[in-house]
Structure formats: C-alpha cells, structure tokens
Amino acid sequence: MKLVISIDVEEEGLFSGKYSRTPPGVRNVSHLDALNFVYDEFGFPLTLLTSYQVAQDDAASDMLIRMREERGAEIGAHLHPWNTPPLEDVGPEPVRSDAMPMDILRAKMATLFDSLEQRFGKPATSFRMGRWDFGAQVEQLLPEFGILVDASHAPLRHARGGPDRFLTPSYDPYLLPAVGDYPRVTEAPLTMLPVMPITARCTHTFARLMPKTIRESILANYSAVAAAGIQPVWYPSTSMRWAARLHRRRGGNVLVMFLHSSELMPGHSPNFPNQEAVDRLVEKIRHFLGWLTQSGPIQGVTLSELHKRAD
Template identity: 25%
Template structure:
C-alpha cells in the first residue's frame, strides 16, 4: 500500500499566463451530489437525491447576478432521471456547464472495500480508478448528450495517475486540488505545496480551489502552516489573534469577512482567476454541516450577496468554463508577450 500522494510544487513553466484581455475573473463550481450523513461511515447505498430540487431557484439567483455555474455531477445524480432533467434545464442557460465529479464509493465498478482511505479515488489501483472514471464519463455523456471536459475527484481525491488518465479521455480541466491543504493525516492527498494559481500539468489545466492566508503573518503562511498543521490549538490561537488564518473561497465554514479579506489578498498577489465552490446539498437545510437549518440557509445566501457585491466593487467578472478554456496564453513562460515568443 503506497503512502499519501504529495503533489509536487508548480514549476514556473507550468503556471498559466492569461491573455491580456482576460482581466480579473471568478468561477463558481457546484459539487452536484447525493445527500448522505457526513458523520457516518461511507456506504454505497444509504443516500438520497432530493436536494437537487432546490437547484433551479439557486440557479436563478446566480443567473440574475450574471454568474455561470460549473456543475460537477456525480454518478448517483446522473442515474436519477429527475436530477438529469433539472440539470439539463439549468445547463441550458448557455453559460452553465456540466462537469464530472467522482465519488468512488458510489461509482461502479465496486471492487474496493468501502472506507476512508478508498474514498479518495486517487488511492485506488490505477486500473480501478480509470474504470470508475470511464463509468462516470459514459453516464454523463448518456445523460446530457456529450462527454464532460471538466473533472473533480470528490474529497479532493487526486492521485499520481489521475491527470494523465483524464487527459487521455478527452478531459481538459481538473479542479481536484484545494490549494495549501494537506489531507495526508486521513489518508488523502497533500497539496501543501500548491498555491491558488492555475497551472498546466500532464496535459490538464488545473484550477485549484482558491485559498489565501490572511492576517499579520499572512506572507509566511505557505511555509509556516504546514509545520503547524498537526497543532490545531496553535493554529486556532493564531486565527483568533488575527496573526494568520487559511481561508478558502467557499460559503461552507468560511466567514464572509475573512473571505473578503482573502479575495483582496489574492488580487493583491496578482491572481486573475478566483475559484469558488460549494456542495449542492447545502441548498437545503439538514444535509451538510454548513446549512443545518433555515437560519443557516439565510446566512448562506447573505454570504453570496456580500461576496458578489464585493467582487463587483473590485471589478472581478464572472467567467464560464468556456471563457476560461479560451483564455490561457499557450506560449511558454518567459516568452516575449509582445512579440512572436
């Protein structure tokens, strides 16, 4: 049994250079998935798919604000005719897009033991991970009329072979990396060396979930945080004192004031693409730890209103998946951007 996958740091030549007219953009990814008990052991069958009924109203809110959604759909949702019909309508807005999200424990073939380690698909034998990707890709192509080109491994479960597998199957974008996060203490991948910038590796455009360090010591975050990762009391004290916090761009568990500070830190650091994400079951109270009741759901939408207002003030414009695919500058890093390169 191999150890956790540790993704190597991004090299200068891998980092994406955006075209001059790209400006500053943001994307919203939605993990469209089944509802299950997040505190219970993993299971292949104990889930429901009812929260999808809240997606059309949520989509209208985002569409009215000019925001395209990238909908990362997993196998149980692709197998639910009602969910497929709802998702077809949402993706029919001309800007939102269907992508793939792999929850390995509920995606055939079922050859592995169900448990925490195997919930990260990148830990599976490569042939089994590839077979699950193939099943999911085929299911989505059947459901929506064309194969997806954007992929996310559930639980950020990227493995050493995943990107190459995806490129070989026609995928173009992966979003399985959570910048500056290390899940190796629970058998998951280690992304501590990966920052928020988009990069190209193994033929795939990688769009990490945007994360920033905020606070007085934020500039030291990328190297201090990994050293203190096993000392939660120390990290909690640093956050409470305002010295340093690690903030991801998600309404789930991240206070709006901290996310606004993270947005500003990312923009100040030169990031041109901000990547947000949330889970579709959070649209209905009681399905995730982040939206437990009606008050939490109201706070969820207040969070988005404040964030979208702040992005508008900072002139950060919503981008669709198609916008992002057509905007990287394909010349090597260091090429003359005003000449032939």
C-alpha cells in the first residue's frame, strides 16, 4: 500500500472567513519542521502544495527547498485565486472558479506556476485547488500547465456553492477525462470512505429531492456521521485507523492524507489555539503512522509518483 501525505502550504488568515488580497504573512511555514519526523522516523516524503504568497517569501521558500533536498519532499502547486495576480474585480471574494472568466483563471494559474518554477527551479506537476473548488474550468486548464496529478477531490464532503464532488470515487487514484492531446491527469482523492458503501449514493439521491437548506445540511453532515477518513484534523484516531483498515479490505492500494501548514502554528486555526493543541495533532499523526507501518507493508510516495500507477 502507498501513502501520500500532502500539506497545503499557504498564508495565514484563512480560517477567519475573510479572503484578503494582502494576507498577513507566511510565518506558519517555519512550523513545518514539526513534521520532520515523518521522514526521519518513517522515511515518508511530504508533498508540499504551495501557494503564490509562500513562493514570494524568501525564508518560506528556502525552507521548502531544504525539505526537498534533505527529506525528499515534492513541491507542488496550490491556487488561492483571491490573492494570486492578476487581481481583477470579478465579484465578492471568494469567487468560485467556474464563475470566473476563463482568461482570468488561466492568467492566475500562469502566475502561480511561473512563480513556482522560478523560485524552486522546476515546474510543479501536482496540484490542489483552494477551497476544494475543482470545477470544470480548473479541470480543463490543468493539463495545459503540465499537471500530472490533482488532489482537489474530497469525497463525501459538501462544499457549499461549489462543485459537487460528493460521489467522487473514494478508493484509489484514477485518470480524469482527456483534454485535447495533453496527457490525462491522475486524480488522487483524499482517503474518506463511507462506513457502509450504499449509504453515500442513497444519501446523495435523497438530499437532491429536498429543499436547498435541508439538502445542504444533509450533505454537509454526512462525512462526520457516516464516513471514516485518515485526515488528522477532521477525524479522531480511531476513525483514521478504521478508514485505513476499510480501505485495505476493499482492495484499496493508496492512502491520501492532508492538512494545512497553518494548523501547525498555534492560534492560526480554530482547532489549534495553542501549542498544546498543535502538539496533540503532531502526536496523533506520529501514532497513526506508527500503527500503519506495523499493520502491513506501506510505502511513502509523493503525489506525482502516483501518476504512473493510475489505471
């Protein structure tokens, strides 16, 4: 079984409900060293999905380069369109990707990918869209920019007002539809599984028959009450282990985990107001990885390394 540990490496201020064009900073990136044990103790590389604001900061970028050189990390791309140039006025932020003019979205992607290549010396080949906003336009554009693997799908979660990815296949990576003559992009969804598989489709079908407010509530709560996942911020330790067991039993071969870099800096996420809370998160990840390595053969890989493994 393969394990991907992906980090959204991004600016602060993202859990405030505001989407500023001038974010407060990227000091949180220095706290990524709390995850050095992932490679030092287990040999698992991280995939660092990096925003434009981080790529503009010398100290933050230097740290990512060290993690790549010393611990085998991959530096990928993470688009926050609300503060990635060009900063056009296309409506109140955050504007959904499918509501944005295609030429502006393409220009923002070009800014992000050019800045990452200039800063880190090689093009990014893995990607995650901010706010899980992987709409049709993003899917159309990614091959154009040389992306091999996307990790923007969170199965069984509902993004209000966003694309409906609730029924995204929640097992192993798969190939997205072809776009022109470009190589097909591999989709690597987060590992989140229905405890009873039939309930996901039944819930989605039932919810679509309900008025909007009820539909939104049903879909938004499903992942908390009827699913298990290996996401350490969203699920307790028992659920993380349960999800890994279910995945293996159902024939899955790839586990995909994620968290935000700012969740490692005390006070920059509602779930982690102090150092004690951050320390608990780090120990939770360490214990899960220890259990995972003892429960069966596991190999750590980066996102781009999954591309050749997709069916």
